[in-house]
């Protein structure tokens with residue numbers, strides 16, 4: 001029976017042949033999560049979006065690795081029918097750090113969050129990961145203590161997460177405060193402004209800025225040479241799919257109201273708010289969310305390629 005943290009204990013990883021070969025050859029690989037697919041977007045838009053994310057990663061010269069839990073193992077490189085099952089899988093568990101052991105032991109399928117996916121990616125040796133927007137401090141979080149495990153994971157696990165900042169439904173100033181406390185660099189991709197998911201500028205700032213993939217790779221290399229943890233790379237939503245902030249704030253106020261009235265709490269909050277916003281906005285937030293997820297996949301792939309090239313010549 002392996003003891004906790006026994007270095008000889010092998011995590012139950014099942015890599016697809018393509019991902020295993022790419023990692024063995026030192027080629028660029030980009031992780032994708034399954035919670036944004038299973039709990040963040042409606043079927044079948046989510047399945048089509050996952051296909052576009054994978055295509056964007058391949059077009060940039062990297063290999064996509066969709067991560068989730070399947071039959072008691074961490075599946076890395078989910079595709080085809082299994083990916084479709086995740087896309088239809090609203091009943092699949094939403095798996096963060098605390099849930100990994102329980103769901104693996106149960107053998108039930110699990111959609112991994114940013115925190116859960118970072119852990120699995122690091123175990124597999126994948127350093128770049130694209131999502132939509134990380135979780136953070138919820139509005140009212142100073143009372144409820146509803147603070148996403150994504151923030152502490154970024155503090156401890158050496159994976160770079162490309163996202164359009166943090167989700168707009170959150171308390172963004174407090175989210176940035178926790179990221180600072182956790183020692184997480186918030187790196188603007190060609191911007192000084194911290195993006196707010198559907199909008200390009202939250203009015204808050206990043207802690208660093210890079211202009212291109214080589215610059216990002218140099219920053220990651222320097223950070224990880226020190227043995228430090230996660231990095232947030234903030235890529236604003238493409239301008240054509242950005243939504244006006246005042247309008248978005250109105251929708252969020254209504255969605256938060258509805259969540260409070262229905263008594264939605266805990267891990268159900270974020271999926272409820274995303275689905276409710278899509279309804280209230282007549283689908284506009286869902287479109288914007290899909291556009292930013294696809295663009296983040298492209299940027300993560302460019303950075304993964306630059307990092308692999310840097311290591312090949314080091």
Ligand code: PSU
Nearest residue numbers: 035036040113114132133135148267270
């Ligand atoms: N980005 C999206 N859609 C999502 C998420 C991110 O565009 O649904 C998911 C991620 O899995 C993230 C989670 O970890 O939302 C945050 O959930 P919570 O607030 O319960 O930690």
Ligand code: MN
Nearest residue numbers: 146147148266
């Ligand atoms: Mn929460």
